[in-house]
Amino acid sequence: GAKARGRGALCFFAEEMTTAARERLELESRLRQALAQEQLQLHYQPQADIATGRIIGAEALLRWNDPQEGAISPARFIPVAESSGLIGPLGEWVLRQVCQQGQRWLDAGLPAITLAVNVSPRQFQLTDLVASTRTALAETGFPASQLELEITESALAERFEEVLKVLEGLQGLGLHLAVDDFGTGYSSLAHLKRFPIDVLKIDQSFIRDIPHHCDDMAISAAIIAMGHSMALKVLAEGVETQEQLAFLVERGCDSYQGYLLSRPLPAADFALLLQKQALAAAAAPTTADVGF
Ligand code: C2E
Ligand code: MG
Ligand code: MG
Ligand code: MG
Numbered sequence: 001g002a003k004a005r006g007r008g009a010l011c012f013f014a015e016e017m018t019t020a021a022r023e024r025l026e027l028e029s030r031l032r033q034a035l036a037q038e039q040l041q042l043h044y045q046p047q048a049d050i051a052t053g054r055i056i057g058a059e060a061l062l063r064w065n066d067p068q069e070g071a072i073s074p075a076r077f078i079p080v081a082e083s084s085g086l087i088g089p090l091g092e093w094v095l096r097q098v099c100q101q102g103q104r105w106l107d108a109g110l111p112a113i114t115l116a117v118n119v120s121p122r123q124f125q126l127t128d129l130v131a132s133t134r135t136a137l138a139e140t141g142f143p144a145s146q147l148e149l150e151i152t153e154s155a156l157a158e159r160f161e162e163v164l165k166v167l168e169g170l171q172g173l174g175l176h177l178a179v180d181d182f183g184t185g186y187s188s189l190a191h192l193k194r195f196p197i198d199v200l201k202i203d204q205s206f207i208r209d210i211p212h213h214c215d216d217m218a219i220s221a222a223i224i225a226m227g228h229s230m231a232l233k234v235l236a237e238g239v240e241t242q243e244q245l246a247f248l249v250e251r252g253c254d255s256y257q258g259y260l261l262s263r264p265l266p267a268a269d270f271a272l273l274l275q276k277q278a279l280a281a282a283a284a285p286t287t288a289d290v291g292f
Contacts, residue, residue, distance in 0.1 A: 028084045030066065031077055035090055040064050042097055043264035046273065047116070047235060047257040050249055055277055057114035057148070059257060060098045061264045062090075078120065088126040091119065095133060099142035101267055106142075110271060111278050116148040116178060121155030124162070130169035137173065144174035150201065151177065153185025160191055171196040178235070183223055193230065200227040204238025207258070211243050224251050 034040055044058040064072045081087040095117055102115045123129055137144050149170060156163060156179065167177060178199035179187075183206055202223050206216045220236070227234040236248050239258030248256060265273065 024080060024083075027072075027077065027080050028086065031064070031081060031090075032086060034064055034066070035086070035093060039066070040090075040093070041266070042094065042101070043266055044115075044270040045257055045264035046262045046270065047114075047255055048261050049255050050245075050253050054281070055113060055274060056255060057116060058270060059116040059150070059264075060094065060118070062094060062118075063264075082120055082122045085122075085126055087120050087122050091123045092127065092132050092136070094118075095136045096140065099136045099140040099147065102146060103140045103142040105271060105274070108271070110274050112143075112146055113274070114146050114148050114176065115142075116150050118150045118180065119155075121152065121158075124155070124166055129166055130173065133170060133175070134173055137175075145176075148176040148178050148199070150180040152180045153182050153187045155185075156187045156191065156195060157185055164195060167195050167197075181237075183219060189226075197232060199233045199235055202234065202236045202253075204258070207236050207238045207244055208240075210247050217247065220248070220253075221251050224248075224253050228252070 041063045042060045043063050044060055046055045047057040047059060048054060049056045062074045062078070064074070064077055066072050078087070081090050098115050098117050106112065119129065133147075133149070136142075137147065151167075170177060176198040177196060178201055179192075179197055180201050181203040182200045183203045200223060202220055206220050206223070209216050210220065211217065224234045233254045236244075236253050236256045237258065239245055239248065239256045239260050241260060244258075245256065245260060262273065
């Protein structure tokens with residue numbers, strides 16, 4: 001009868017939850033191991049100035065290559081790291097790796113660019129982000145002015161006073177702050193105005209369907225105009241086509257990243273790209289040469 005079926009469904013549901021929970025725990029313990037055994041890597045996705053096309057920065061993105069399973073997406077393991085608290089040590093590891101890498105590139109004579117690091121909202125609660133950032137900068141020697149921290153818009157929507165204090169502390173170190181996935185997170189403009197922010201990153205969902213969706217074009221244009229009216233730089237994420245780039249150029253967007261420019265690259269490949277650009281710039285005639 002209905003009662004028996006109901007009980008059966010309940011059992012089935014409970015079993016499914018157990019399986020999901022077990023898988024989560026298992027993933028967490030493997031991630032913990034991967035962190036300890038240095039099986040995690042950072043890839044770097046170039047960011048270019050829209051007017052000149054030159055690379056002016058890169059976003060560091062975590063990659064996990066599991067010996068058995070192959071590549072595991074950050075979209076899958078970051079939430080697990082967040083709910084387990086592992087994002088604390090993981091986030092500190094990322095920050096230190098990026099600063100170390102950035103300083104090595106400077107030592108090798110590569111041009112100074114900005115390196116952007118994603119920060120999870122949980123890192124605000126779990127760790128003293130200001131202290132660990134200060135330590136990472138001091139111990140690697142990387143200039144704070146070349147470091148950018150990306151905070152998702154949704155992280156700015158909660159606990160205003162607490163978040164404001166942390167952001168002001170970070171700004172005090174001399175680094176830059178970017179709002180990631182902007183346009184998707186319901187942050188209030190009144191709050192946004194009070195945060196010491198430097199860059200808005202237009203979420204890739206608004207870029208994807210340009211030039212076919214008028215709404216997305218209107219939203220992107222509005223974010224650029226609003227950002228500029230607040231004296232912020234605006235970067236577009238997920239740019240894949242020339243049409244999208246042309247639209248952003250026309251609207252005066254400051255910079256962009258996306259597959260059109262480059263996929264995220266292993267550190268060595270990114271360094272080669274940067275070096276190639278520096279050599280090409282040195283070889284090209286400068287404006288001073290163009291006259292006589
Ligand atoms: P995000 O910070 O918004 O990063 C942008 C994502 O878009 C990256 O995915 C990137 O590979 C992808 N992407 C870049 N260009 C294009 C494009 O032209 N088209 C499309 N379709 N996608 C593009 P990824 O690397 O899988 O990272 C996913 C998310 O995981 C990131 O989103 C970020 O929220 C999180 N994440 C990655 N690394 C870290 C990290 O070190 N710490 C924290 N807390 N989160 C991280
Ligand atoms: Mg990001
Ligand atoms: Mg984003
Ligand atoms: Mg994201």
